[in-house]
Amino acid sequence: MEWLTHSQTGFRQAARYLLGMRLAIIVTLLVAVAVAETTITLAHRAEALLLCLLYGVLATLGWLWFSRRPPASAVFVSLTLAADLVLIGFWLYLTGGYTNPLVSLLLLPIAVAIILVPGRHSIVLTVSGVLVYTALVLWHTPAIEHQHHGGDLAQLHLVGMWVTFALTATILLLVVGTLARQLRAQQSQLGQFRESRLRDEQIISLGLSAAAVAHRLGTPLNTMTLLLDEIRSATSDQGDKHLEDDLSMMQQQLALCSGHLQQLTQAAVEARNAKLENLPVSAWLKRLRESATLLWPAGPIRWADDCPEAMVAVDATLDQAVLNLLANALTASPQWVAVSCQRADNARVEIIVEDHGDGLESAFAGAPGEDVVDSRNGLGVGLFLSNATIQRLGGHLRARVSDQGTTMVIDLPMSDAPSTGVI
Helix, strand or coil: CCCCCCCHHHHHHHHHHHHHHHHHHHHHHHHHHHHHHCCCCECCHHHHHHHHHHHHHHHHHHHHHHHHCCCCCHHHHHHHHHHHHHHHHHHHHHCCHHHCHHHHHHHHHHHHHHHHCCHHHHHHHHHHHHHHHHHHHHCCCCCECCCCCHHHHHHHHHHHHHHHHHHHHHHHHHHHHHHHHHHHHHHHHHHHHHHHHHHHHHHHHHHHHHHHHHHHHHHHHHHHHHHHHHHHHHCCCCCCHHHHHHHHHHHHHHHHHHHHHHHHHHHHHHHHHCCCEEEEHHHHHHHHHHHHHHHCCCCCEEECCCCCCCEEEECHHHHHHHHHHHHHHHHHCCCCEEEEEEEEECCEEEEEEEECCCCCCCCCCCCCCCCCCCCCCCCCCHHHHHHHHHHHCCCEEEEEEECCEEEEEEEEEECCCCCCCCC
């Protein structure tokens, strides 16, 4: 896989840094000509100045190209960096060749190429830079028209080497360092994207498994329903009240199982269609309260009456996520569970589920719900799926474990859309 900067977006971001590098080189070349003229007389001063002007025009055109219509291939970027080597090399050819203290400026396009273009391109550019330097050793024009005092010329050369080193180090820090930091940031974002993708793949596999189990459970439930009708018909003449109560209870449980399977199918359809409802927080909590009452008629859940006036975007999967958290709370604390709501800030709402249980310290070592945890009373995937569902809708799940119990906080964004239903 190529680096993330090997794309149009990456080249657009690098455009201004390339322009900054090239303008710094041009300014350096112009200053070098001006300083040299105070001590010696350059043999090709006019040609060197015209070459600086041409370099400035090409640098500006390259910036416009990269920022407005960046190239789709790294080949074009490599060609522009090769042009930098040629222009710098030709300027050095006119001003003394390899004896010019500014010859180390050839390293700058190579350093940028190592970051911006693929490895094979950067190798070619490095070899090209070495060839340019070798050519300057073999062929170059005299820098001065007539001989000056050797001491002044040697001193100028030493000062030029120091200035070139300091300038090269500064440009590498500002240009190459900034590009390297951007690369690290992009690699970090890519790592987070990969983690999210792996988590989504886990969720998809769990969803497929749940759908397969739901499909297989349909036949046994229908068979049990038919058998229940036959048993009821066969024992209707006996008048056994206890047996009739047991059969009624069994029929209710079978109907409840069938309802859960239908809810699973409906939730899958809504998740596929990305169907969301915009409801007031109070109406949504009322719907959750009704669902919780059906699931746990005797559950000791205390629901807060006061809710902020806010709208939230919800769907069936978010309802199930909150019900999963309630199920965990009731398992850990069968005597007391509380549900409340508060406004976090101007744009977010928090749903708080509290219990007096011991909690799952191992599950909350990091962010809750990031991994499937071990569970003695369930499959250990409820918290994982709940966290994934909340994050999918732009929310966050936080947990606090203390001596008094466990507190789960569901942080959801408020919705500005009008209500789509009334409960």
